Amino acid sequence: MEFAEEIREFLIESNENLQTLDQQMVELEQNPSDEHLIASVFRAIHTIKGTSGFFGFQTLGSITHIAESILGQVRDRARPLTPTLVSLILETVDAVRQILERIESCNEEGENSYQELRERLTAAYKEPAGEPAGEPAAATAPEPARIQGQALEASPMSERQAVSGAGKIPLPEAASSSPNGRRPERDTDPGQDRCEQSSGQQVSPSPTEEPQSDSLLHRPGQDWAGIGAAPVPNDGHQHASQERRELLGGRRATDATEGSTIRVDVKLLDKLMNLVGELVLARNQILQGSQQPNATSTTAQRLNLITSELQEGVMLTRMQPIGVVWNIFPRVVRDLAAEMGKDIRIQMEGTATELDKTIIEAIKDPLTHMVRNCCDHGIESPEVRVAKGKSPQGTILLRAYHEGGQVNIEVQDDGAGIDPGKIKSKAVQKGLITDSQAAMMQESEALRLIFLPGFSTAERVSNISGRGVGMDVVKTNIEKISGTVDIAQRSNAGTTFKIKIPLTLAIIPGLIVSIQDHQSRATAAPALRFVIPQANLVELVRLEGAAGRQQIERVHGAEVYRRRGRLLPLISLRQVLGVARSGQALQTHGSVESPDDQGSVINIVVVQAEETTFGLVVDHVNDTQEIVVKALGRQLKSLGCYLGATIMGDGKIALILDVTGLAHLAHVVTNEQQIQAVDGELAAKTLDRAQMLLLFRCKGFARLVLPLSLVARLEEIPVARTESAGGARVLAYRDTIMPLVRLDCLLDAGAADPSRPEDNLQVIVFQDGGRYIGLIVEEILDIISDNVTIKSPGTAFGLLGSGVVNGKVTDFVDLDALLRRAAGTRTDPVPTVSRSPHRILLAYPRRIVRGNLRSYLEIRGHQVIEAATWAEAAKALEQETMEVIFTALDLGDRSGADLLAHVRRLRSLESVKVAVLLGEDQTPGSATADSPGFDQYLQFSDRGAILSYLETLPTGRTAHAPANLAREHKEWAA
């Protein structure tokens, strides 16, 4: 077809216009007086109208013409812009989009003439007062030619075209049959429309297209007369059907909408061209200058520089702002909100954040799904919101920002959030998890259940979200592009989905690891190198010597490493890949423990794949590099454990590991469930007998420790960043003000603050609820895992006492006392060691309270086992013998009273004392009335009273062994 190239340009341009049009219309609705916006919308429609007239697209021309006329009225302030009008214009935009898609796929407008839409548009045009179009449109047949004259000062060319085009609009004889209240084209939501339509095009072109083309052939003069291209050539038809064949094959031929083109800044192109020129020069130098040996290194350096700049430049050409995807959301949200009677505002931050084009396209659907979910499930109706004391208008916040070579995208709503309890029970009901797993699960884990395949069900399906596309699909799609998705929420304050995706897929950062291969047939490769994509990397753990090896335990034959109190399944990369160690046969099932010739160092690369986190044991950890991903041949594609290969700096090949594939290969996924079950048992059995301790020092105290569980973060903060407020040093930290306290000043009130502005402060950050406090120390020494062997209570302020840690005497910090002094409240006297040590179960949901009290009690000789929830407490009771239970009234999953009832039901636990720990806002009086039956009511902050209460209890093991208890528990259960 002779205008093929022009039409293609028209399509590209129009689609770009349409993308912004949606958003601008929604903005305009909120801000109707913005003249720039009106002008911009007007211009976009006008351009489409003009050009369609030129090509003789009649339907398109007439629709946009009326829409333009209406917008002209708005622009001239002849009528207000009502929501009804905005909907109508948006509908027009949809229709235009449909027609454009049709033009793109079969070079013609299609037989839908959008008669009904045109009538409504005309009717709307004729009521400048802006009342909802209530009267039948048929009474007033459209007279576009006059409209034209009234409202527009279009260019003569497009005017003429528009007139001739508009003149052919069939008069609506049948129009009376379509009353304006009905919206036939829009009774499903627009996204679905689009979706169905495009999939219809790609997969199964409807048979109705055939007759259209035929009719086109038989009546050549009619549709195309306007542009004089009278005989629609036969090859046009063939072209169309060939395109259709290509569509059948899953490929789109002319892909203007799908973005086969990209706009690149000419400056950037110039820069790239320059760089290529320099590259050529550098090559010439290498070719000629090989005689001069010292010139080579200079050239190599230049080459290095040019290549990195070239890499960056080429990547930039592929970069697009994320706003390209987000632009559709104001419209989506507006329509959904209107449909559901909700009031939702969408806010965007970081629209300019740039991403690789392929990634932009890949996240479009997942993001749309999430936004829909937020509208549908997240945000409540205005009445509910008002009842909850929120503003009736819900907000969806989209945020995008760069962080560490990755892009973070957040979809946040301020709705009701997700009830973890409901999620759990549903997952149990679906058989995705067991009852006991559900009981053990923490809130964040429970939330992640929504990502499990098979979780989304018909029950959830509404018109808006959940058309069989569950969150699992969202997750899979994001993981396809090496991204991760996570969910977090504040109770009753909304849900946040957080997506992390790489900037680009072609070049990724990765960690190079290696294993020794002594039986390799390739003689020149003593070590096999592999790349682990940075996106999968969690952390590196290095265990040294015999002590390190002891930290590896066996559970059901699987090796595990206790990582901060949780069991981490270990996989030996060597074993999974069946690579032999020296002197051993292939595929041995030995231990991952390193042989002596490896210097007894165990390197664990902690990686994450889908839901599982596991440790990959490798021989050597080399370094991180940016690698270029290359595809593997078909012989190796089906292996599942490699993503591809890359060429290293020395020209050798390294394979890129597919961590997810490895996990499946090593059966970690199934293993992990067993381990998790055992994890619970083990955790209850030993319950952190060896604690993770943070070792640090400050002036005058060479070795101080704190349980690591109390520490929120370790930060290094330049003094210059700190500020002074109310005479104290503070730091703006994560939206709050964090007071910073020097530990040496606390321990020794007279100490001066010697810090100079250029110093960096080592700060241990503690968190309790939303509050942070930072403790300035001189140096963080280490994080160790140790059993504290000897303890002697101290008498100095701020220290619980001393113990032996790693063979050296170390002081234990009394964090509670320090934080109290920092906050300026009283501290209680330090009593001496208990004469009657007890075994105590401490069930309290707040970790910092639990940790502080545990340290305080343990230093006085008591044995404390922690539990955060009812389930953990019950588990601990099965495993361990207890004498005293301290519980909070609210244990998250169940209440403290439930725990009391549970204990009282079991005969073997009858001698166990159960005391309740009350919060600051609770008094023993009210608690006794609300939950009677506890042996004692204590304030958790009154440590003296807790200690004295323990002193009154008789010593001695009175409780039964856990084994009996377990049996009894079963009997009772039966």
Added chain:
Amino acid sequence: MNPHPSSNGSAEGVRRSLSKIRQYATFRVADMFMGIELAHVQELMRHQEMAPVPLAPSAVEGLINLRGQIVTALDMRRIFSLPPLKSSDAPPMNIVIRSDGGPVSLLVDEIRDVLEVQGEDWRALPENLPAARRALLQGIYPLEFDLLLVIDTERVLALGAD
């Protein structure tokens, strides 16, 4: 008789019998003299350093860095169930062939000449050939000095692929 018919014969003659003459890149694997249609061959190379691929199908010997492109190398000895090369033998050579999934290298003991043979000399495989071997061969050209076994490139490349 000259074993290399390609080296004689005028251009005129070649053109006249073009439809009948076929060109094969020939090579040796153990005691087998084999050929592959020249049109499939991209290039011939000496032994290259190879990166092993753990867990790969047995036919895959490793990966070769061919000017920045990653090429899978298939061991012809293992494909034809022949004993491996002894360490004292010369290292295998590469015949890189084009395929839909990018270039693939075949590791052979020794690369021989490009031979032109007459299409009419084509013979079907003898019935007594082991079935596993038959599946990988297309046919035989009885030459003056030896039998040229023509391998079925598609089948060989499909080994290990799903």
